[in-house]
Amino acid sequence: MRDEKYDMKKISAGQAHPSSLWAATATPPSATPPLCESRTADVVIIGGGFTGLSTALHLAEAGASVCVLEASEPGWGASGRNGGQVIPGLKYDPDELNLKFGHKKGELLIDTIGKAADTVFNLIDKYHIECDATRNGWIQPAHSDNVMRSLVKRAAQWAERGAPVEVLDRASVAQRIGTTAYVGGWIDHRAGSIQPLSYCRGLMRAAQAHGAAIHGNTLATNLERQGRHWHVTTAGGARVTAEHVMIATNGYTGDLWPKLEQSVIAANSFIVATKPLPAQLSDSILHGGEVVSDARRLLLYYRRDAHGRLLMGGRGPFADPHGSQDFSHLERSLALLFPQLAGMIDYEFRWAGRVAITRDFLPHVHEPIAGLTIALGYNGRGIAMASTMGRCLAQRLLSSGNADFPFQISTIQPIPFHGLQRFYIAAGVAYYCILDKFS
Ligand SMILES: Cc1cc2nc3c(=O)[nH]c(=O)nc-3n(C[C@H](O)[C@H](O)[C@H](O)COP(=O)(O)OP(=O)(O)OC[C@H]3O[C@@H](n4cnc5c(N)ncnc54)[C@H](O)[C@@H]3O)c2cc1C
Secondary structure (H helix, E strand, O other), X not given: OOOOOOOHHHHHOOOOOOOHHHHOOOOOHHHOOOOOOXXXXXXXXXXXXXXXXXXXXXXXXXXXXXXXXXXXXXXXXHHHOOOXXXXXXXXXXXXXXXXXXXXXXXXXXXXHHHOHHHHHHHHHHHOOOXXXXXXXXXXXXXXXXXXXXXHHHHHHHHHHOOOOEEXXXXXXXXXXXXXXXXXXXXXXXXXXXXXXXXXXXXXXXHHHHOOOEEEOOOOEEEEEEEOOEEEEEEOOOOEEEEEEEEEOOHHHOOOOOOOOHHHOEEEEEEEEXXXXXXXXXXXXXXXXXXXXXXXXXXXXXXXXXXXXXXXXXXXXXXXXXXXXXXXXXXXXXXXXXXXXHXXXXXXXXXXXXXXXEOOOOOOEEEEEEOOEEEEEOOOOOHHHHHHXXXXXXXXXXXXXXXXXXXXXXOOOOOXXXXXXXXXXXXXXXXXXHHHHHHO
């Protein structure tokens, strides 16, 4: 069976994005002209999403010369098409991270990820990025008493570390979200929402204002080290020579570096957006502007946007969507959660994008050889985390590795039988469905 991947060569040559949302919003290519002539830089970054752009911005702020190469245009990947939920933290609870990494390293990581949403909102404030930013908290509701017990522990562990969180009872969750589907939950007031493509473009403009060169429609095709320098070749033939290279291609990683693509599962996440909800329903569903992602393994995530639309995201088939029928599972979930919407709503947008899932559900940072840094694998939690990763990586590069770095540097480990990733995903979906039913 053919493993469906994006053909980055065609994307770089201007092939349309599969999402209707994207087609409506593409930026003029003049903002990020392709690389036509060879050049030098201190750091060359491959991939123009949150990871690449946040790193570029923080490096350029400090005076480094930075060049970003993006196969399509900045935000073309997951960064421009995600659910817009700015959530701090990783999929692990703080105490689990302490057990995994030991107290000192664990607490450094917990502190960093706990402040990850601050990183995003501080950048938005500092650079006046217009991206419909709100900060009304993230509700994680529980679908069973068992799950509720684990959420109470999660909230307690963050509260012990001073985070503004609250446990919510059944009535409070029902009142805030507008559904009786849950037994309770918790809210993390550090979280919020953004329009992701606007935020991504804001990072891009801020980096450009500090002198970073950002080249769209520029596919990096090869990396080669000669002495202390790297040469990055692009599809058009121009090269960038730099002392340092960073790969930030996440769920769109190809074969630039051996075994990297095989170290993550590139899974599709699907989103549907309704037309703005009618006024009589607006007050009953997420009227406080919180974002929600539930505690299922196959989670549903949803929020209202600045125009009053209801956005609902979740798993999808491995293949890219071919039509509205590929989103019907999300529309069914939305109808089950909010029966009051029956017959009242139409859908305006449907789209999908790739998240990079790692085997240990942690972001991966690799430094396989001097002068090369790779960061990927946010497991669907990348707005706050990739923005933070960029800040931390820039500090690491600027201090020649001497700054406290909260993430573990690991070796690249390919997932066995990676060619079968579509079957992994199908088997994982079936298995998690069963676990969710019995939890
Ligand atoms: C549908 C969806 C919903 C999501 N919802 C949320 C959410 O609500 N909250 C949250 O925190 N996270 C969410 N995420 C995850 C989040 O969007 C990602 O973790 C984050 O955007 C990753 O950023 P990145 O810069 O590492 O990768 P990306 O944004 O994917 O960027 C990688 C870029 O690399 C480029 N590229 C690849 N190969 C090359 C090459 N050879 N040369 C040049 N360029 C190349 C690609 O064109 C792409 O633009 C969601 C993701 C998806 C897909």
